[in-house]
Amino acid sequence: MFALTNNLRTTLYCLLFCLPFVSARNVPGSHLQARDLTNSSKAGLGWANADTVDIRQYTSTGNVSWYYTWSAFPTKSDIEFVPMFWGNKSIDQFNSTMQQTLSNKAYNVTSLLGMNELRIWIIDHSANQLLTKKSLRRPELAGQSNITPEEGADMWKTYVQPFHDQGLRLGSPAPSSSPTGKTWLQGFLSACGDECTVDFIAMHWYGTNASQLISYLEDFNNTFQKPLWITEWACQNYANLTAQCSSSDVVEFMNATQSYMDNADFVERYAWFGAMENMQGINEDNALMDNNGKINSLGRQYIGGDHSDVSLTSAAVMTRCFLRFPIIIMTWFALPLSQILL
Ligand SMILES: *[C@@H]1O[C@H](CO)[C@@H](O)[C@H](O)[C@H]1NC(C)=O
Ligand SMILES: *[C@@H]1O[C@H](CO)[C@@H](O)[C@H](O)[C@H]1NC(C)=O
């Protein structure tokens, strides 16, 4: 009872004195409204959890329309599955898995993704398992090997292009956002000549600055003039590993970039990294679920829903409120109104 009264008083105090002066922008970490998901047909999931985690907690919202598993193995889900080309050692297995996956119309496969980060997974799939979590972000452990644009084009023509004849739309190999990524893709396309049907460009981007990602997307749009699929992206600092985005940086970065992608005609689909319990070395604040596999507030933000618990806890808001009060009063008298409100 005391706590309630106390909270009520504090809330009133805040409403009366603080909120009118402190815009959301001035309170790092407070996000007072959910992102509007303006084009729910674009959002997808990179899903490396097989069926150990409930995928329906995302898909039942109707705000996620597709998923991929970095392989040709689907998982149990009621949204469209997008297989990915992998494996040279186990190439026969890729082909037969594809045939099996395609024969089950319930997976609604319409598209096939090319190689991931210009490497080919050479993993022991003898147990038919999905990529292990560990192998996902640790190429050297997974035994991925870099391939040249010419090798990539040859493999594409042999193993990927035939699925065009089976009616699938084909995505390019997805380059990383390192400077060589774009030139690799240009080399790949020229080595392909007119023998590859690349219906859309798949790509990844890791960084911390939303406007740099937007410029990068626009550059890809202008260079390749094909629809884009961003199949991995996150707020991740590779230039300085000790300077990672805070969770509120991630919230803002996701909001800004996803809003842009929702509204950009040339972006067809995207999948945030990642919907996983263990982030494979990527800044954990980018996770769309907690360590128990339960969707978290960032996950809810991603699918366009409520993310009120991303906001500061009320106690933290109150503390900030009290701390800021003297500053607000001082600035109120010292500065013109316009400067306080901006
Ligand atoms: C496949 O498409 C049909 C018809 O649009 C739909 O009813 C079904 O739910 C879809 N299934 C999956 C797994 O996407
Ligand atoms: C892929 O496998 C084929 C057949 O085993 C082999 O001829 C080819 O050299 C391999 N390509 C690469 C890039 O490893």
Ligand SMILES: *[C@@H]1O[C@H](CO)[C@@H](O)[C@H](O)[C@H]1NC(C)=O
């Ligand atoms: C893939 O499988 C199909 C159907 O079994 C077969 O016709 C085709 O030759 C195979 N392609 C490769 C590259 O092995």
Ligand SMILES: *[C@@H]1O[C@H](CO)[C@@H](O)[C@H](O)[C@H]1NC(C)=O
């Ligand atoms: C983000 O990148 C843009 C364009 O390169 C730059 O102008 C801006 O200062 C950067 N923002 C931050 C916070 O570094």
Ligand SMILES: *[C@@H]1O[C@H](CO)[C@@H](O)[C@H](O)[C@H]1NC(C)=O
């Ligand atoms: C994307 O590319 C198309 C040409 O393919 C162009 O018309 C359009 O303006 C580009 N969009 C942006 C935002 O650059």
Ligand SMILES: *[C@@H]1O[C@H](CO)[C@@H](O)[C@H](O)[C@H]1NC(C)=O
């Ligand atoms: C990396 O980030 C840390 C923490 O922000 C900072 O102290 C350090 O100077 C940065 N290093 C470089 C090389 O920028």
Ligand SMILES: *[C@@H]1O[C@H](CO)[C@@H](O)[C@H](O)[C@H]1NC(C)=O
């Ligand atoms: C999300 O981004 C959009 C577009 O940049 C912006 O208008 C909106 O204010 C942002 N929302 C939040 C809660 O930051």
Ligand SMILES: *[C@@H]1O[C@H](CO)[C@@H](O)[C@H](O)[C@H]1NC(C)=O
């Ligand atoms: C949503 O995106 C898809 C794919 O880019 C596009 O075909 C569709 O027209 C978009 N819908 C809206 C309402 O923007």
Ligand SMILES: *[C@@H]1O[C@H](CO)[C@@H](O)[C@H](O)[C@H]1NC(C)=O
């Ligand atoms: C789906 O997205 C819409 C539009 O942003 C949103 O209003 C709705 O709450 C979302 N649904 C869920 C279950 O998150």
